[in-house]
Amino acid sequence: MNAREVKTRMIKRQMDRSENPRVGWLSSRLSHKALVGLVLVAVLSGLIMCGCFLSYLRSSVDNLYNGIHTESSDSAKQAASFLMDCGGDYKALKSYAVAHSISCEVRDEKGELLFEYQSPQDNNCVVVSGSAKVTLPNQKGPLTIRTFSIPLKRQQISASISRSALVGLCVLDICIFIVVAVMLYLLVLAPIIRLRHTFREYYEHGVLPQRSTRQDELGKLQNTFADMVDVIESKAQSERRLIASVSHDIKTPLTSVMGYSERLVTSKKIPPEKQQQYLRNIHDKSIAIKNIIDEFDDYLEAGLHDTSPMYMMTLNDFCRTVKNEYQAELADAGVGLTIECESPASQFRCNYEHMRRFIGNLISNSIQHANAEPLKLRLACWRENEQIILSFSDNGQGVPPDILSHIFEPFFTTDRGRKVSGLGLAICENIIHTHGGTITAANQPAGGLQIQAHLPCINE
Structure with a gap:
């Protein structure tokens, strides 16, 4: 498999991928996955926040209130028991309320106030009441005794809710971290680990890597x-x-x-x-x-021309230099060389030493294989859109169609006795590729081989 076959196979793979694109965010770019992942995490966080976390916070507040209410109810029952034990002595009940730092009131069955004691308390506090029924021997109906809990200050409520919120947020962060870590591992780390394993299998054991269907x-x-x-x-x-x-x-x-x-x-x-x-x-x-x-x-x-310096050159200067270098020498050998320049002011970037070798190899190839008497060579140069065209042709017998597509391949030759023959046109192709261009070959209708090089044109 030569370089041309590799390039053809790579182009075919790109065409197959463009004709059969994979759909879905799993095969999209990493940036798309990251965006989708962030949206999923945001949605998941919102659901957990609105569903679980707020429910947990409401439950914590309810538990706080229920605890205070239970304490108030128990306090009212204890005060009712104390009032019954003391035979309805409200002075004793006041002493009891002062000792336990609670507010207390007693009403009869008609709702009339019989006793009231309010303990001193801060305005910025929450008070929860609890009530209980008690029947005294000297009363016709049951009495209602209501006690008010120990005042719960705002700082205490804030501290209690903050502790509950802190615990809930910690659990929420742990859940989000686990989800993000799993997504990061599955979408990024695991493929990188597999890719590293692929690299190692190749350079340690020579196992050729498989192509991936992922498009990220x-x-x-x-x-x-x-x-x-x-x-x-x-x-x-x-x-x-x-x-x-x-x-x-x-x-x-x-x-x-x-x-x-x-x-x-x-x-x-x-x-x-x-x-x-x-x-x-x-x-x-x-x-x-x-x-x-x-x-x-x-x-x-x-193959080492990538680092060679290149300079601006007009087509007129290029054609004049080629003419001065080759035309007289070829004429002495009985070979005619015609040079035509249709766009003399057009410029392109080149290394002339390499382009001289390019022209020299084409001339040598025609002299060796054209089999024409007399041999006539033609170099035509012109600009077409944003490209410089260098067209070299001869009046020889051309190249058989079945081998025309192979003449630029290294080591290709029709001489079975030689194997390195044919490097001349391979060198020409390398030179043109180094200059950022392309090269093609075709048989002319009137006979002879025509080789065209397409090079990028530099605007003035």
């Missing part, structure tokens, strides 16, 4: 990691192929060099003309090895 940031991160692994595996495979190809192409001429040199060293009866032939063969094979290494170095260098 974590899902995209795992899918990006899977794409990165595909690229890494593709590059590793390409490097293995590169090593094997270089080894194959160097081994054949190197074997010949070793054979001829061994004959020269071991044999003493080689005629002079034969010795010259062996030396020429050694020299030719050495040049072949050098050409292979140079081509290999050019390919490696083409």
Whole structure:
């Protein structure tokens, strides 16, 4: 699987995801999940606050009031018992009320007041009354004795309610914390732990990562990691192929060099003309090895262009420089080069040394494969919308349609005896990609191969 196949598969995956989007907040972005989680926590807090917490607070206040009322009722019963024991002596009842710090009143069955005592109390207080019935021997009907509880001051009520509210809020906070912690673990921490496990499985055991169906940031991160692994595996495979190809192409001429040199060293009866032939063969094979290494170095260098400086250049300057460098030399070799510049003032950013190699590789490729007599080359440059178009063509036989889509692949060649051949167009593609452009190839209707490079145009 080469880089082009990896890129095609990544684009297909993106199209599949766009055609089949997952619906639901579980597959949405983390920001969406956080927003939904906050809304859920707010709703849950409101429900707990309105339902459980307020009910608990009302129950606490009711218990406080019921406790005070129970104490008042018990106090009234005790006062009624005391009044009966003392035979209806109201002076004794007053002493009892003073001793117990309660207010007390006694009314007959008609409601007339027979006795009343009010203990001194603060205005900012709450008083709860309790009543009881008592029948004295010298009374015709039952008497009603009402006592008032020990005054409960505002600070005491506030303190009691505050303690109850504090306990309720602590329980509420613990519940909300547990809910938020569970949601945070399920939505964020657990996927991160699984993603870390995926990373570790790859770099420790070589297990390829699976793609995620999540559409949030974590899902995209795992899918990006899977794409990165595909690229890494593709590059590793390409490097293995590169090593094997270089080894194959160097081994054949190197074997010949070793054979001829061994004959020269071991044999003493080689005629002079034969010795010259062996030396020429050694020299030719050495040049072949050098050409292979140079081509290999050019390919490696083409992958390091990202850090190369680039400068503004007009199409007019670019075409004039190419013309001065190649036209006369090609004319001496019987090759015609026509250069047309339709938008001379248009500018683009480039590194000319790399673009010179781009043009040089295209010229060499045409000279080697066009098979046209005489060979005519044409370079046309123009601006189209926001792009600079560099169109290079020849009048050769073109490329068979079945291999046209493979000519930019590294190591592709129709020469079965060579494996590193074909790096020239791969270098051209790398150079154009480094300049932020794209490159295409097509056969011309009139014959010959046409290669177009699309580069971003820089507005003045």
